[in-house]
Amino acid sequence: MDRRKFLTAGAAAGAAALVGTSRARADSRPQLVHGIEPAGRAAGRLKLSVSRWPYNKFTLDQLCQMSRELGLDAIDLLEPDEWAVPRRYGLVCAMGYATVPNPETRLTQGFNRVENHSWLVPAYEKAIPLAAAAGVPNVICFSGNRNAGQSDDEGRAVCARGLAPLVPVAERHGVTLVMELLNSKVDHPNYQCDHTVWGVTLAKQINSPRFKLLYDIYHMQIMEGDVVRTVRDNINYIAHFHTGGVPGRHEIDDTQELNYRVVMRAIADAGFKGYVAQEFVPTRDPRESLAQAVGICTV
Numbered sequence: 289m290d291r292r293k294f295l296t297a298g299a300a301a302g303a304a305a306l307v308g309t310s311r312a313r314a315d316s317r318p319q320l321v322h323g324i325e326p327a328g329r330a331a332g333r334l335k336l337s338v339s340r341w342p343y344n345k346f347t348l349d350q351l352c353q354m355s356r357e358l359g360l361d362a363i364d365l366l367e368p369d370e371w372a373v374p375r376r377y378g379l380v381c382a383m384g385y386a387t388v389p390n391p392e393t394r395l396t397q398g399f400n401r402v403e404n405h406s407w408l409v410p411a412y413e414k415a416i417p418l419a420a421a422a423g424v425p426n427v428i429c430f431s432g433n434r435n436a437g438q439s440d441d442e443g444r445a446v447c448a449r450g451l452a453p454l455v456p457v458a459e460r461h462g463v464t465l466v467m468e469l470l471n472s473k474v475d476h477p478n479y480q481c482d483h484t485v486w487g488v489t490l491a492k493q494i495n496s497p498r499f500k501l502l503y504d505i506y507h508m509q510i511m512e513g514d515v516v517r518t519v520r521d522n523i524n525y526i527a528h529f530h531t532g533g534v535p536g537r538h539e540i541d542d543t544q545e546l547n548y549r550v551v552m553r554a555i556a557d558a559g560f561k562g563y564v565a566q567e568f569v570p571t572r573d574p575r576e577s578l579a580q581a582v583g584i585c586t587v
Contacts, residue, residue, distance in 0.1 A: 332586035333556040337362035337382045337565035339530065340370075343574060352377040358579050364530075364565040368415060371422040382563040383466065383502070383528060384424040386415035395470065398432025399450040400443040400480050412454045412465070420461035426528055426562075427458075428502060429467050431481035443480045444490050451494060458498035465499045466527045471507040475537075482511055484518050491525040501525055504567070506532030509546055516554040523558040530567040531581065538571045540581050552587045 338360055343351050352363060352374050362382035363374045371381045388394060388411050397404055412427065419427050431447055438446075451465065458465050467490070472482040481487050487501045503526045509515055519526070533544030540548040555564065564585055570577040 334552060334560070334585060334587065335361045335382075335563045336582060336585055337364045337563045338578060339364040339383075339565050339567040340366055342567060342569045343578075345574070348373050349377075352379055354575055354578070355379060358575070358582055360578075360582065362563055362565070364563070364567070365428070368418050368422075371419070371424050375423070381422070381424045382565065383426045383428050384415070384419050384422075386411045386427055386429070395430050395476060395479065396433045398430035398480075399447040399467075400432045400438070401435060402446055402449070404432065405450040408450060409453055413457055416454070416457050416461050416463050416465075419463045424463070426464045426466045426502075429465055430470075431467060431479065433476075433478040434480045440480065440486055444486065444493070447481075447490055448493050451499060455494060455496045455499055459496060463498065464527050466502045467499070468502040468530075469504055469508055469511075471510040473510055474535075475507070482507075484508060484512065484522055488522050488525045500527035502528045502530065504530040504532070505546070505548075505551060506530065506534055506537055506567070509534045515546065515551055519551070519554055520558055523555075523560060526560070526562070528562050529555060529560075529564040531564065531585070532568040538568055539577050540566070540568055540584055548581075548584050549587065552585045556587050 338351070338355055340348065340351065340363060346354070348366070348370055355363060356377045356379060360379065362380045364383040365385065366373070366381045367385050368387055371384055374381050385394070389407060390397070399405070399408060412429070415427050431443065434443060454465060467481055467487060469481055469484060469487050470476045470479045472479045481490070484503070491499055491501060503519065505515055508518065512518070531540050531548065533540050534546055535544070538544065540546070552564070566578060566581045568581070
């Protein structure tokens with residue numbers, strides 16, 4: 289199952305209702321269930337998370353419990369009615385979705401089409417205050433696929449136009465809008481925000497600390513490589529990272545082409561303060577693969 293299929297399957301059911309947000313804001317201390325404490329990991333310089341969709345065989349509670357025991361800090365890519373769940377395990381939701389009418393088209397129908405702004409803007413105007421109240425630091429967004437005959441400059445201009453009314457809302461609430469870089473070569477044909485330069489140019493045009501990029505290492509290794517240099521040169525425009533082995537988006541160990549230990553050191557050396565989330569699809573025991581990834585990324 290890829291993320292697009294998971295979005296479709298999960299759209300009809302939430303793990304928990306987003307209630308009592310004012311109470312959550314008043315008391316930011318995590319409320320644990322079952323007395324769960326982390327197994328502990330060597331002190332590292334990076335905050336680690338895990339994306340929900342590759343672990344869809346687990347309930348969200350089970351994933352949170354496993355993540356807590358392995359020493360992770362957060363869970364990625366949850367719907368608003370799920371944001372309260374990680375807190376019960378001493379975790380946070382590091383990256384949230386905005387509720388949109390058709391979750392299965394989130395990645396393809398994005399801000400680069402003027403006709404999408406009529407429903408995207410209200411959806412994010414609603415999601416940003418909810419995220420602030422729930423302690424969710426980032427809300428993900430997407431460029432969408434290229435329009436027929438649309439140049440990259442035109443698509444970027446339309447994205448900036450759609451995001452313009454949302455940036456002040458994000459600044460007011462202290463939440464960062466994060467556009468994901470995805471590959472258009474293998475997984476997401478025709479996706480527009482498919483190179484770092486395109487995304488960084490958009491971020492410079494918007495010129496706000498509350499709009500940045502999600503640098504997915506798997507996707508950008510496929511599209512452009514030169515990961516370490518790119519990260520170092522553009523770290524100020526990156527709010528979040530995702531991992532995945534290349535090729536295949538599986539474990540980040542020596543079965544794939546990237547040296548993730550070196551990449552993680554470069555991210556930490558650049559002074560990155562956000563989250564690095566595992567977003568690979570395990571081919572072995574999921575807990576063992578996730579524990580291995582935690583070890584690799586603890587630098």
